[in-house]
Amino acid sequence: MLDLATRAWEAVTGLYLGLRVTILALVRPKNTVKYPIEKVNVSPRWHGLLALPIDPETGSDMCIICFQCERVCPDRCIHIEATGRAKDRVLTRFDIEMDKCCYCGLCVEVCPTEAIVFVPHYEASTFNRSNLLYDLDDLRRATPKEPIAHGVVRIGGR
Amino acid sequence: MPLRTEQLMLNMGPQHPSTHGVLRLVVTLDGENIVEVQPDIGYLHSSVEKMMEYRTYLMNVALVDRGMDYIAALANEEGYLLAVERLGGIDVPARARWLRTIMLEFQRLSSHLVWLGTWGIDLGATTVFLYCFREREVILDLFEQVTGGRLHHVYFRPGGVYEDLPPGWTDRALAFCDEFPGHLQEYHDLLTGNPIFLARTQGVGVLPKDAAITMGACGPVARASGINFDVRKAFPYEAYGEVEFDIPTFEQGDCFARYLVRMEEMRQSLRIIRQAIEKLPPGEIRSKVQVTVKLPKGEVYARTESPRGDLGVYLVSSGDDMPYRVKIRAPSFSNLYALTEMMRGWKVADVIAILGSVDIVLSDVDR
Amino acid sequence: MSWGLVEELQRRFPEIEPFPRPEESHAEGHGPAAPARGHGETKFTHHVPGAWVPAASLLEVCRVVRDEAPFHLDYCSFVSAVDWMADGTFEVVYHLYSMTERHQMLLKVRVPRQSPRTPSVTGIWGGTNWHERETYDLFGIVFEGHPDLRRIMMTEDWHGHPLRKDYVYEEPRWLVDLATQRQREIEGLGLGERA
Numbered sequence: 205m206l207d208l209a210t211r212a213w214e215a216v217t218g219l220y221l222g223l224r225v226t227i228l229a230l231v232r233p234k235n236t237v238k239y240p241i242e243k244v245n246v247s248p249r250w251h252g253l254l255a256l257p258i259d260p261e262t263g264s265d266m267c268i269i270c271f272q273c274e275r276v277c278p279d280r281c282i283h284i285e286a287t288g289r290a291k292d293r294v295l296t297r298f299d300i301e302m303d304k305c306c307y308c309g310l311c312v313e314v315c316p317t318e319a320i321v322f323v324p325h326y327e328a329s330t331f332n333r334s335n336l337l338y339d340l341d342d343l344r345r346a347t348p349k350e351p352i353a354h355g356v357v358r359i360g361g362r
Numbered sequence: 363m364p365l366r367t368e369q370l371m372l373n374m375g376p377q378h379p380s381t382h383g384v385l386r387l388v389v390t391l392d393g394e395n396i397v398e399v400q401p402d403i404g405y406l407h408s409s410v411e412k413m414m415e416y417r418t419y420l421m422n423v424a425l426v427d428r429g430m431d432y433i434a435a436l437a438n439e440e441g442y443l444l445a446v447e448r449l450g451g452i453d454v455p456a457r458a459r460w461l462r463t464i465m466l467e468f469q470r471l472s473s474h475l476v477w478l479g480t481w482g483i484d485l486g487a488t489t490v491f492l493y494c495f496r497e498r499e500v501i502l503d504l505f506e507q508v509t510g511g512r513l514h515h516v517y518f519r520p521g522g523v524y525e526d527l528p529p530g531w532t533d534r535a536l537a538f539c540d541e542f543p544g545h546l547q548e549y550h551d552l553l554t555g556n557p558i559f560l561a562r563t564q565g566v567g568v569l570p571k572d573a574a575i576t577m578g579a580c581g582p583v584a585r586a587s588g589i590n591f592d593v594r595k596a597f598p599y600e601a602y603g604e605v606e607f608d609i610p611t612f613e614q615g616d617c618f619a620r621y622l623v624r625m626e627e628m629r630q631s632l633r634i635i636r637q638a639i640e641k642l643p644p645g646e647i648r649s650k651v652q653v654t655v656k657l658p659k660g661e662v663y664a665r666t667e668s669p670r671g672d673l674g675v676y677l678v679s680s681g682d683d684m685p686y687r688v689k690i691r692a693p694s695f696s697n698l699y700a701l702t703e704m705m706r707g708w709k710v711a712d713v714i715a716i717l718g719s720v721d722i723v724l725s726d727v728d729r
Numbered sequence: 730m731s732w733g734l735v736e737e738l739q740r741r742f743p744e745i746e747p748f749p750r751p752e753e754s755h756a757e758g759h760g761p762a763a764p765a766r767g768h769g770e771t772k773f774t775h776h777v778p779g780a781w782v783p784a785a786s787l788l789e790v791c792r793v794v795r796d797e798a799p800f801h802l803d804y805c806s807f808v809s810a811v812d813w814m815a816d817g818t819f820e821v822v823y824h825l826y827s828m829t830e831r832h833q834m835l836l837k838v839r840v841p842r843q844s845p846r847t848p849s850v851t852g853i854w855g856g857t858n859w860h861e862r863e864t865y866d867l868f869g870i871v872f873e874g875h876p877d878l879r880r881i882m883m884t885e886d887w888h889g890h891p892l893r894k895d896y897v898y899e900e901p902r903w904l905v906d907l908a909t910q911r912q913r914e915i916e917g918l919g920l921g922e923r924a
Contacts, residue, residue: 211557218555225548226489235496247503249510249525276653278421308424308516313524314653322510404882409891411867448776575803575828578856589828596831660774663824663835665806676822678811681771689822691807699859728882 250324251307254300256343257321265344266319269293273311273320279304282311298343302328303336369397374713376405382480383724385698387717391710399705399713401698406728414688418654419446419520422685427514430690431726434473436465437668439518441690444599445664445677446520450657454600455646458522463601464535464638465508465517467631471542472501473669474624474631478549481621481718485562490552497545500538507531520655522648532639539632546628553621563617567704567716570615577700580693581671582623583720587615593667605637617719624721654683670694670721694726731778731832734800738780738834742790745782748775748835777824779835784847787838791853794825794834801827802834805854808861810868814894817842819870823850823857840870849875867892 237244246252256265274282281304285297311320320343330336375386384405390398410429414422423439430438440462447454454462475494482490502512507528509515517524553559569579574587584591592609594602610626612619657679665674671693680686697720704716735747751774782790794800802825811820823836838847849872851858861872862881869890872878880887889896899905 214555215557218557221551221555222489225493225551229493235499247507247510247528249508249528250506251510272653276418276421278417278424306424306428307511307514308427309510309524310420310424310516404880404884407882409867409882412892449774576855578805578854578860591828658774659771660776662776663833672806674806674824676807676809676824687811689807689809691824695859695863696856699856 246324246326248324250322250326251309252323252325253302253328254305254311254338254343255321255323255345256298256319256340258344265295266317267295267298268317268319269295270316272314272316276310276314278308278310279306281305295340298340300338300343301336302338303333367393372710375402382718382722383727385722385724385727387713389710389713394709394711396705396708396710396713399702401701403698403724403727406724408729410729411688411690414685416684418683419657419685420653420655422688423518423520424514424516426690427516429725430692430729431668431670431673431694431723432513433476433723434469434669435514436469436517437473437666437673439515440466440600441664441666441668441673441675442677442688443518443520444666445662445675445688446657448664449660449662449677449679450520450655452521452651452655453649454522455649456643457526457645458647458649459600460638460642461523461527461647462518463605464635464642465505465515465523466600467634467638468501468504468535470631470669471628472498472505474628475501477624477669477718477721478621481721482553484714484718485559487553487556487559490549493545493548493552497542504531504535504538507534519648519651521651522646524648526647532642535635536639539636542632543629546625549625554625560618562712562715563621563719565614566617566712567708567719568615569700569704571613573703574615574700577703578696579671579700580696581667581669582620582627583671583697583700585609585611586619586623588613591672593665593672597665599664599666601638601641602634604641605634607634617715620719620721656681656683657685668693670723670726671697690729692726692729694722694724695729698722698727731834734832734834735778735780737799738790738794741793742782742786744786745780745790747780748778750778751776775835777833777835779837781837781839784838784840787836788848788850788853790836791823791850794836795853799830800834801830802832803854804828805850805857805860806833808850808857808864810864810870810892812842812868812892812894814842819845819868821847821864821870845870846873847871848873849878851875866890869893 256267258264259266269284269286271284274284281301283297283299286293287296288294309322312322370391372389372391373386374389376384386402388400388402389396408429410425413429414425417425422442426438426442427435446452475498479491479494482488505515506512508525508531509517569583569587571588574584574589579587588611590609590611595609607630610623610630612622659679659681661676661678663674663676665672673693674691676689676691677685678687701717701720705713708716732750739745739747794802804826806824806826809822811822813820818839819842821838821840824833825836826833840847845868847870849861851861858876859881861875862879864870865872865878866880866882867890883891888899898908
């Protein structure tokens with residue numbers, strides 16, 4: 205009998221403690237972000253999409269074609285081609301297979317001229333896999349080829 | 363006429379929400395009682411050990427991040443880099459060692475929160491999941507501000523860390539440390555006193571101490587069975603030798619003890635983080651190490667305490683810029699084998715409770 | 730401190746061959762531990778104390794190091810192997826740890842690549858069951874006396890043992906075709922011409 209009473213008391217206190225937590229959560233501010241409508245801010249160090257920023261002085265990217273990023277990429281998803289010799293070398297191709305990219309940031313780290321950087325853009329998914337092959341133009345623009353979903357308000361799209 | 367009975371083979375998984383990944387359990391049942399459990403693994407096998415033989419030491423940091431335990435990526439990096447640094451005699455500056463300690467303890471917190479939340483769901487306590495992920499979100503934001511990644515950080519480098527803390531980060535981290543004990547009390551209120559939770563966990567899935575040693579159990583599972591062993595104390599690495607913390611150990615060896623061990627570990631992690639932020643020395647964060655560093659010939663075995671247990675990396679170098687052989691001793695792998703011992707004799711409904719309490723990550727099991 | 734343990738073990742089993750200590754090992758390298766690949770002159774450093782054990786006396790050695798003082802190595806962390814292809818041997822590696830005495834030791838068994846067989850230690854440390862299955866799966870080393878030696882990571886019908894250095898990926902055929910196709914596509918993209 206006493207045992208039953210103890211167990212009943214434990215059940216009631218257990219229930220009370222638990223319910224107190226959940227009911228108190230009702231009056232707390234909400235943590236949820238209504239994602240496609242509201243966007244979250246990412247930190248400046250965010251490993252987002254890769255981009256080749258344009259140097260405002262020369263109007264071109266800052267790549268010196270040293271192939272460091274291509275060599276250090278663990279997934280081997282960067283493909284670089286260039287023509288010309290020595291100082292006249294011109295970048296003809298800079299492809300990143302974004303579907304293989306693992307956003308590790310080693311290419312950004314080894315780049316001697318900060319020619320390849322991360323941009324704080326995280327909506328890179330597309331409906332077609334071939335859209336994930338980013339060529340030189342895409343990387344200079346640094347935006348995804350396709351918006352993430354049609355009908356969604358695009359914030360800061362191209 | 364006598365009733366004809368026979369044993370029943372029950373397939374759990376590979377697609378089962380409570381197996382936390384792609385795990386298949388072949389359960390042999392006698393009525394409701396479990397006669398034998400035969401885990402079938404390998405669905406997530408990606409042969410990381412082979413892939414690491416074809417990548418340089420720096421590239422492998424990005425690989426161990428993903429190829430192993432994806433809930434606690436920094437713990438993998440630490441295990442691997444400890445082996446690399448010991449073999450190569452690479453010096454790590456003091457500030458980097460303390461930074462790593464802070465990050466590893468935050469990683470332990472976030473990993474234990476995932477475990478608690480998902481185990482709560484397994485046992486029917488959905489609310490805990492929401493609360494745990496609310497707190498975990500704060501930790502992931504703290505990670506994001508430092509490393510740029512939320513799950514896969516690639517933050518540690520041979521000989522240090524990639525970047526220093528952003529301004530104001532320690533204040534935010536300390537603010538989290540101040541408010542987290544309150545949340546921990548909430549989980550205790552929700553679960554520890556709950557009679558349904560106690561009925562499902564207390565005395566269930568007992569792993570005796572000697573069986574735990576023989577079966578190779580490690581980490582919180584072993585500590586819940588009364589083995590007072592933590593790599594952070596036994597083989598101190600990074601700054602763990604210079605901070606004070608306790609190792610929670612329980613004798614019961616049941617699911618509830620494993621729960622209590624992890625809950626207490628979270629409190630100890632907060633203690634370590636507070637001390638580490640206080641003692642964080644100024645200075646260099648990275649010693650100079652070549653991108654294609656070549657390690658001298660030799661072998662080394664480095665042990666670290668990942669959130670899941672004793673993570674060891676056995677590294678053999680043949681003097682090249684790539685490892686000759688890497689063996690990753692995954693904690694989940696050993697703990698999953700100990701599971702076959704834990705489950706024998708319990709009811710089929712306890713499978714979920716016991717499996718969840720071991721805290722396996724299938725990517726870590728299969729590698 | 731653990732190096733003294735190896736000496737003690739050698740006193741009991743003269744047939745074992747301890748690793749050279751890191752500070753006093755001499756320059757000519759050591760058997761299979763000095764691979765043909767890389768720079769032949771530098772020595773191979775063993776950072777963990779241990780010894781090479783002949784396969785014939787492995788079980789006896791293991792029983793002694795588990796039960797008897799001063800070893801008491803009651804916990805086997807892992808069993809794995811290293812493929813020294815140039816020397817034609819596999820090294821089966823056992824990492825042992827003592828939960829009571831807090832010391833560790835590495836045991837290695839050299840087995841020929843042609844017929845890799847070694848006794849199973851599952852009777853001594855039960856937890857090595859899966860580790861030996863994994864080593865069998867990925868290296869093809871047969872552990873004699875293992876209760877349930879099946880593949881664990883790869884599928885049952887897999888051909889070859891992936892972690893061997895000479896492993897070539899040939900089965901199943903459709904997967905090879907897919908991989909070759911993908912490889913060709915990448916080559917079509919042209920992997921950076923280094924002018």
